[in-house]
Amino acid sequence: MRVGIGILGFGTVGSALLHKLVDENTSISTKTGLEIEVVKVAVRDINKERSVELAAGVLTDDPMQVVDNPAVQLVVEIMGGEDPAGDLVAAALRAGKPVVTANKALIAARGKELIGIAEKAGVPLLFEAAVAGGIPIIRPLSETLAGEQIDRILGIVNGTTNYILTRMTEEGAEYKAALAEAQELGYAEADPTADVSGADAAAKAAILASLAFGTWVASDRVYTEGIDRLDATDVRIAGELGYVIKLLAVAENTPDGISVRVHPTFVPGDHPLAVIRGATNAVFVEGPSFHELLFAGPGAGGAPTATAVLGDVVDAARELLAGAEVAPPIRFQPGRILDFDAVATTWYLRLEVIDRPGVLAQVAGVFGDNDVSIKSVWQEGEDDGATLLLVTHTNREGRQRDSVEALRSLDVVQDVAAVIRVEGAGPTPNL
Amino acid sequence: MRVGIGILGFGTVGSALLHKLVDENTSISTKTGLEIEVVKVAVRDINKERSVELAAGVLTDDPMQVVDNPAVQLVVEIMGGEDPAGDLVAAALRAGKPVVTANKALIAARGKELIGIAEKAGVPLLFEAAVAGGIPIIRPLSETLAGEQIDRILGIVNGTTNYILTRMTEEGAEYKAALAEAQELGYAEADPTADVSGADAAAKAAILASLAFGTWVASDRVYTEGIDRLDATDVRIAGELGYVIKLLAVAENTPDGISVRVHPTFVPGDHPLAVIRGATNAVFVEGPSFHELLFAGPGAGGAPTATAVLGDVVDAARELLAGAEVAPPIRFQPGRILDFDAVATTWYLRLEVIDRPGVLAQVAGVFGDNDVSIKSVWQEGEDDGATLLLVTHTNREGRQRDSVEALRSLDVVQDVAAVIRVEGAGPTPNL
Numbered sequence: 063m064r065v066g067i068g069i070l071g072f073g074t075v076g077s078a079l080l081h082k083l084v085d086e087n088t089s090i091s092t093k094t095g096l097e098i099e100v101v102k103v104a105v106r107d108i109n110k111e112r113s114v115e116l117a118a119g120v121l122t123d124d125p126m127q128v129v130d131n132p133a134v135q136l137v138v139e140i141m142g143g144e145d146p147a148g149d150l151v152a153a154a155l156r157a158g159k160p161v162v163t164a165n166k167a168l169i170a171a172r173g174k175e176l177i178g179i180a181e182k183a184g185v186p187l188l189f190e191a192a193v194a195g196g197i198p199i200i201r202p203l204s205e206t207l208a209g210e211q212i213d214r215i216l217g218i219v220n221g222t223t224n225y226i227l228t229r230m231t232e233e234g235a236e237y238k239a240a241l242a243e244a245q246e247l248g249y250a251e252a253d254p255t256a257d258v259s260g261a262d263a264a265a266k267a268a269i270l271a272s273l274a275f276g277t278w279v280a281s282d283r284v285y286t287e288g289i290d291r292l293d294a295t296d297v298r299i300a301g302e303l304g305y306v307i308k309l310l311a312v313a314e315n316t317p318d319g320i321s322v323r324v325h326p327t328f329v330p331g332d333h334p335l336a337v338i339r340g341a342t343n344a345v346f347v348e349g350p351s352f353h354e355l356l357f358a359g360p361g362a363g364g365a366p367t368a369t370a371v372l373g374d375v376v377d378a379a380r381e382l383l384a385g386a387e388v389a390p391p392i393r394f395q396p397g398r399i400l401d402f403d404a405v406a407t408t409w410y411l412r413l414e415v416i417d418r419p420g421v422l423a424q425v426a427g428v429f430g431d432n433d434v435s436i437k438s439v440w441q442e443g444e445d446d447g448a449t450l451l452l453v454t455h456t457n458r459e460g461r462q463r464d465s466v467e468a469l470r471s472l473d474v475v476q477d478v479a480a481v482i483r484v485e486g487a488g489p490t491p492n493l
Numbered sequence: 494m495r496v497g498i499g500i501l502g503f504g505t506v507g508s509a510l511l512h513k514l515v516d517e518n519t520s521i522s523t524k525t526g527l528e529i530e531v532v533k534v535a536v537r538d539i540n541k542e543r544s545v546e547l548a549a550g551v552l553t554d555d556p557m558q559v560v561d562n563p564a565v566q567l568v569v570e571i572m573g574g575e576d577p578a579g580d581l582v583a584a585a586l587r588a589g590k591p592v593v594t595a596n597k598a599l600i601a602a603r604g605k606e607l608i609g610i611a612e613k614a615g616v617p618l619l620f621e622a623a624v625a626g627g628i629p630i631i632r633p634l635s636e637t638l639a640g641e642q643i644d645r646i647l648g649i650v651n652g653t654t655n656y657i658l659t660r661m662t663e664e665g666a667e668y669k670a671a672l673a674e675a676q677e678l679g680y681a682e683a684d685p686t687a688d689v690s691g692a693d694a695a696a697k698a699a700i701l702a703s704l705a706f707g708t709w710v711a712s713d714r715v716y717t718e719g720i721d722r723l724d725a726t727d728v729r730i731a732g733e734l735g736y737v738i739k740l741l742a743v744a745e746n747t748p749d750g751i752s753v754r755v756h757p758t759f760v761p762g763d764h765p766l767a768v769i770r771g772a773t774n775a776v777f778v779e780g781p782s783f784h785e786l787l788f789a790g791p792g793a794g795g796a797p798t799a800t801a802v803l804g805d806v807v808d809a810a811r812e813l814l815a816g817a818e819v820a821p822p823i824r825f826q827p828g829r830i831l832d833f834d835a836v837a838t839t840w841y842l843r844l845e846v847i848d849r850p851g852v853l854a855q856v857a858g859v860f861g862d863n864d865v866s867i868k869s870v871w872q873e874g875e876d877d878g879a880t881l882l883l884v885t886h887t888n889r890e891g892r893q894r895d896s897v898e899a900l901r902s903l904d905v906v907q908d909v910a911a912v913i914r915v916e917g918a919g920p921t922p923n924l
Contacts, residue, residue, distance in 0.1 A: 198786070
C-alpha cells in the first residue's frame with residue numbers, strides 16, 4: 063500500500079528521517095507493507111547541499127506547497143518553533159491530512175487547540191517524538207494506560223541538564239565547567255538557556271501531565287526552576303547523604319488537583335532514576351494497578367527522534383489507508399490545577415549563618431512560626447560552624463517559601479545558599 | 494460509544510480486570526469515551542463466590558456462549574493454556590470479533606496461525622499482556638519501532654527467577670533456600686518448573702523476537718537453560734568480578750540469521766539490567782537508530798496484567814467502533830533461524846581439577862584443539878589450587894561445547910562444575 067508524505071523541515075531530524083525513508087525504504091516496506099513515498103520537502107534554502115539525494119522537484123521553499131499538494135496524504139512537521147509551524151499543522155489537519163510532529167514547543171503551546179482540530183477533522187495528530195525523543199512514552203500513556211488511574215510521573219526529560227548533572231555528580235565539577243564541557247561535546251547549545259532554565263523540560267512535563275491525567279496543562283502552569291544556580295557543594299552533600307541531584311519533571315494527580323513542576327531534586331540513590339546517566343532520558347510512571355513503570359532511552363538526537371517520527375508515520379499511514387476515523391486517544395476534561403504554593407513538598411536547605419550560640423533556636427523559631435516542621439538539622443563539616451543544613455518534613459510549598467523569606471531577614475543568617483526539593487522520604491544524616 | 498465484551502476466564506487477572514470494568518467503569522468512560530459493558534463471562538464453576546458482583550445471567554460455564562453471543566463484540570481470553578483457549582480464540586476471530594489475550598503459551602505455540610486468522614478476518618488480535626505483564630512492550634515493538642532495524646533484545650522476562658537470583662546475589666543464599674522463600678511469599682508456585690526451567694521465559698523470548706525481527710520464531714527454536722542448577726559459588730564469583738547473574742532472554746538478528754536463547758548470564762554490574770531487582774521485569778532493546786531503550790515494570794500479578802489487557806481492550810474497541818480494517822501491525826517474512834551451535838557466545842567455566850603441575854597446559858590444550866580462544870584463566874582462592882576459572886573469548890557455541898566434552902574426559906578434570914554465558918566484554922580478574 064502506497065502513501066505519499068510531505069515533510070516540513072530538513073534539519074538533523076529531517077536528515078535522519080529522509081535517510082530512513084529514501085535509503086532504507088526497502089526494509090520499511092518489507093516489515094510494514096507500506097510504500098512510503100516522499101512527495102515534497104519544504105526547506106529554507108533550496109540550494110543548500112543535502113546528505114540525502116531527493117528526486118528533482120521534491121524540495122521546495124514554500125511550505126504551503128507541501129500542505130496543499132494533493133499527492134501529500136500525510137504531513138510531517140519537523141521544522142520546530144511555534145510559528146509558522148502551528149498554522150501549517152492546523153491547515154494540514156483541516157485539509158484532512160494526518161500530521162506527525164516532533165515539535166514539543168508547539169504541542170505544549172497549542173496542543174489542545176490542534177488536538178481539537180484533528181478530532182474535528184477525524185484525522186490523527188501524533189507527537190511521540192515531542193517528548194523524550196526516542197523513548198516510546200506517548201503511545202503507552204495514551205493507549206496502553208488509557209483506562210488507568212495514573213498518580214504520578216517523574217521524568218528526566220532533558221538530556222543536556224542530565225549530562226551536566228552527571229558530570230557534577232561523578233567528577234565533582236562546578237556547574238560552569240560542566241556546562242562548558244557539554245557545549246564542547248555538542249550536548250549543550252551555544253545559548254543553553256532553554257535547557258538549563260528548565261523551560262524545555264517544562265514543556266515536556268506539561269505534555270506528559272496532559273496525556274496522563276486527561277486534563278490539559280498549559281506549560282505556563284508548570285512551576286519551573288533550572289540548574290543554572292546549582293552549587294557543587296550541594297551536589298557533594300547530596301552524595302554524602304545517599305542522594306543524587308536530578309532535574310526532575312514531576313506531575314502529580316492528587317484528590318486536591320493536578321500539580322506539574324520542574325526543578326532540581328534530591329533523588330534517593332536507589333531510585334531507578336538515580337542511575338540514569340549522561341544525556342539519557344527516563345520517565346517513571348506510578349499508578350495503583352501497574353505500580354511502577356520505567357521507560358528509558360535516548361532523549362534527543364537526529365536518529366532516535368526520527369525513529370519516533372517514523373513510528374508515528376507508520377501508525378498514521380495505517381489509519382489513513384484503513385480509511386477510518388479512529389476515536390481520539392485522549393479526551394481532555396476540565397480539571398483543577400493547583401497553585402504551586404499549595405503543593406506539598408520536602409525541602410533541603412543550606413544556610414550560611416553567624417557561628418554563635420542561639421542561632422539554631424532563632425532559625426527553628428522561624429520555621430515554627432510558619433508552621434513548617436523540620437525533620438533534621440545539622441552542621442556541615444566538623445570545625446566550620448557557619449553552615450547549617452536542614453531537611454523539612456513535607457509541608458505546603460508556600461509556607462516553606464515564607465519561612466525562607468523570614469530567614470533572610472534574620473541578622474544571624476548571612477545567606478540562604480541553597481533550597482532544593484527532595485523526592486522520597488528525605489535524607490537523615492548520620493550525626 | 495458502547496461496546497459489549499465477553500471474557501473467557503475469571504482468575505486473578507479476570508478479577509482485577511472485572512474490578513476495573515465494573516467498579517471503576519466511570520473513570521474509564523470519562524477518560525476514553527468508551528462505555529465498556531461486560532456481557533458474558535465464562536468460568537469453570539458458576540457457583541463459586543466472586544470478588545466482583547455481576548448482573549444475573551452474565552456468568553456461564555459454556556465458553557461458546559461468550560464467543561457466539563451476538564452482543565459480545567470483542568472477546569478477552571484470560572483462561573490460560575493452549576487448549577481449549579486456542580480454538581475459542583480462533584472461533585472468535587473467524588466470527589469477526591477482535592480478541593485480546595494475556596496467554597503467552599498460546600501465542601508462542603499458535604501465534605502465527607492466529608495472527609493469520611485475525612488478518613484474514615480483518616480484526617485485531619492483541620496480546621500486550623502476554624509478555625512482561627504490565628510493561629507496555631508489545632506496542633512499542635510492533636508500532637513505534639515497526640519501521641526500524643532492531644539488532645538485539647535482552648530481557649528479564651520472568652519475575653520468579655529474578656526474585657530468586659536477587660536473593661542469591663544479595664544474601665548469598667543457595668538456590669534451594671531462595672526458591673523456598675519465593676514459594677513462601679507467593680513469587681513461585683508449588684511446582685516451579687515452568688519458571689525455573691526457563692520455559693516461561695523462552696515462550697516470551699520467542700514472541701519478542703518474532704515481533705522485533707518480523708520472522709516468526711517458534712518457542713521450540715529457543716535454546717533454553719534454567720536456573721535450577723545454579724550454584725551460589727558462581728553467583729559470588731560473578732559479584733567479585735563486577736557482574737550479576739541474571740536469567741536473560743537474548744534475541745539477536747545478525748546477518749547470518751536470528752538466534753533466540755534463554756540462559757543464566759553474567760551481566761556487567763553497570764548494565765541497566767543488572768539493577769533490575771526482585772520480581773520486576775525489564776526489556777532492553779538495541780538498534781542503530783534509537784541506540785538503547787529500556788522498559789521496566791511489574792512482570793506479573795493480577796492488577797498489572799489487567800492494565801495491559803485493558804489497554805488492548807480500549808485499543809481494539811476503538812478500531813472496532815471505527816468500523817475499519819487496519820493493516821496488520823507486523824508482516825512476518827521467512828527468515829533464517831540459527832542453530833544454537835552456530836551462535837557466537839562467551840563462556841565462564843568453573844572446573845574442579847587435580848592440583849598438580851601440567852594441569853593448566855592440558856586444559857588449555859583441549860580448548861586449542863577445538864579452536865576456542867581463552868581470554869583469561871585463574872585459580873579461585875589463594876591456597877586452594879583445585880578450582881580453575883576460565884573466561885573464553887567469543888567463539889562458536891558448538892566448539893565450546895565440544896571443548897567441555899573433551900575436558901570431561903581428561904583425567905585431571907574432576908568436574909566441569911559450571912558453564913555460564915557472559916554478556917558484555919567478559920570479566921578480566923585482577924590477578
